[in-house]
Amino acid sequence: MKRLLPLLAVLLSAITFAQTPCQNGNAGPYPCNGLDLQSRIGLNVFGTDRGNDSWGWTDPQDGKEYALMGLGNGTAFVDITDPVNPIYLGKLPTHTDPSTWRDIKVYNNYAFIVSEASGHGIQVFDLTRLRNVSNAPETFTEDAHYNGFGHCHNLVINEETGYAYGVGTSSFSGGPHFVNIQDPLNPVAAGGFSGDNYCHDAQVVIYNGPDTDYTGREIFFGSNEDRVSIVDVTNKSNPIGISNGFYSSVDYTHQGWLTEDQRYFIIGDELDESAFGFNTRTIIFDVTDLDNPVVHFEYEADNEAIDHNGYVKGDEFYLASYRAGLRVFDISNIGGEEMVETKFFDTYPNNNSTNFDGAWSVYPYFASGNIVISDIDRGLFIVRDSSLGVNENATSNFAIYPNPAKDIVNITSKTELINQVEIFNMLGQKVLDLSFDQNLSENVDVSNLQAGMYVMKVNASTTKRLLID
Template identity: 80%
Template sequence: MKKLLPLLALVFSVISVAQTPCVNGMAGQYPCNGLDLQSRISLATFGTDRGNDSWGWTDPQDGREYAIMGLGNGTAFVDITDPINPLYLGKLPTHSSSSTWRDIKVYNNHAFIVSEANGHGMQVFDLTRLRNVTNAPETFSEDAHYNGFGNAHNIVINEETGYAFAVGTSTFGGGPHFVDIQDPVNPVAAGGFSGDNYCHDAQVVIYDGPDADYTGREIFFGSNEDRISIVDVTDKSNPVGISVGFYGSIDYTHQGWLTDDKRYFIIGDELDEANFGFNTRTIIFDVSDLDNPVVHFEYEAAVEAIDHNGYVLGDEFYLSSYRAGLRVFDISDLDNQNFVETKFFDTYPTSNSARFDGAWSVYPYFASGNIVISDIDRGLFIVKDPLLSVNDNNIANFAIAPNPATEIVTVSSKVEPIHKIEIYNVLGQKIIDLNIADSLSEILDISKLQSGMYVMKINNTTTKRLLVD
């Protein structure tokens, strides 16, 4: 496979817009601030006329990064390891008919795909097949199919438990439909929850937040049309509603994401801009007491665009904002009601009005710092903050040994003292955070890490890949 990559890059680089730095507020034709355009692949290249959702996968075997983009007529898979020369590897066609809506999540090296298309069910695709593509772009077949529901608006996966939660189906009143996917190619129905409204989107976590009453429980945070809905789904045969939360000027509670400390739930209302005249509005719920979620504050942006999908990575919130493109916010001081835009990349340069065009979703969890934006009209964008995620190949000051490692790894420096070490998994979740008295060598115990690829960040500037056997 590796011998074929230069040829594939030559063939497919002609179909993408190449790297364009953000200079004086523009990256070519795209307004920007703090984010460079790495490349773009058009919808025509994917053989479709519309795009929708996006997600990502990092191969734990070699650290290669792949963008997954939902299309009207299927799902595209793109190797973005070289983000300036992305490789379109192929498409998995829709299981039934075409649809405006398609959603993808990843678990255990498999993609799980749902759609609003009638009779679509849930497709399962083995992502390790992307290692061996020799005749790109290929037309892929699904590796498994789940027909416990027909159409679904969205799918949520808790990777810690191996359960998928399809939402917006015709089952359980539109509430979450549970599927055991611990064996990805043999999905098994596991019940559902019908005790609240139709659910549009959600996040599910093993709870480790400030409410000690629910520590260790599997908690579902739903965006349920006119409310947020918090449900204990630990026992799949007996899920229990905990509480609901409301806010002012509700029109359509669309999607939300928890901060890392589980204290706040950041949501967007998809229709309030067009119907109430707000500029882009974000509502921050205080969920430190799961039995009593309350609005902490609201933020209104300077543009009119409709907000769509938003995701938290550390102290930043990445929001796909339709005609305003990707907007990035500093959320490090939510306690004091500070929500500050720091970067943006506008994939729809002609207007920021409240209409349904432009950036549908964003995936910011690649260890490389590359960010995927899926645009309804213009295809797949890869952008990056040039000040972050220094390339491994340019770093000689630090060393990791042994690598791969099993129980102990030594981080050493030739010149610069080591004062901070962080380790992230392939989802971008920080799992080790160490502050160190300045030292030129530090020994780390990694015996509790599962086998796979991790990213080590040293002194907040330098990234290194770490393989754990």
């Protein structure tokens, strides 16, 4: 019990705003639509005066979920497995000086952290250490360090190949700096690309899109201040520039993300709202032909806030939009030149003007449906789609067993008839969708699922974690 007391004290002191459903357009003081507030942790808890980027990690051993939040003076690690009662586990201080900019990505259970601070390089942190924190919040030390560059605006990781790409460094004219991180504790320089000058942010994928000329190649999609830069980085010693994409009224090409079919690249220009008077503008490139990217259409929102970081998950686009908070769009008809805002959670309730406050980034990839928003001024928010219903920690009408399971999972209820069971993997992708004839007990065959952690959703309302052996 004594070991639990420090954790309990931190847990209780950290939650500066607890679970609040979105009702009549608000969750407490925060304007919202379709997203419930689970909890918020203020910056004072983290011992800093500003926040920035965020990412997430799911422990493959037990399915626990962790938010990783960049701070002015380091990186915070928070156990959000119970999103209503998050636990601040500790902070990794900055390698050199504080900075407004810090970026975090994850590969093979390690966090890789960069900053614009001079001489910072890449900090490498073993995330499995979070399993054994007994005296939270701890002050962590890095497990390894890469000094092949100093300051770095952002870091991109292709988890399929084990390569990291530092962008906005003083090397390669600010273009991508390649680092082999296949052995996470021994990162090795692997070249770079300077053909398109400074790169601010990027996404790198093993290409499986419609342009068969590049199938299976490792392709870099860069947001390079005044253009989209597409580069073949398969051969690290000989990267090849493929093409540039340009659009009108450009001011600062900031960040972009591919649709899951790799047919469209959705980008934001960080300064066009203030420079040209647009409402929040999103530019959608058609990259069906990688040699000739063209603007497919532009979307303009109903508010004037500046867009920042956006990510695609399935048919939804999650955009951290500074003073307008998190905005979620249905992009299922993006081919028909349509984006529809369906949900939002405004972490900056004062106004939606064109200023650099509010939501910096969002991480929507937890299988549980928990969504992390990192806010410059107000800290870490955990929100959740209102349609997901109660948390699995709450009282539920359903029981599932065995759990862990190998072949068959039995679902039982004393009162509510079972009509649908959906199972999602850790990337939030639906891997099983079954309909039933309204019984109180059903068996679900999971023998074709790979071992790992999943989320089971019953009757489109109740979620349960499921471990497959």
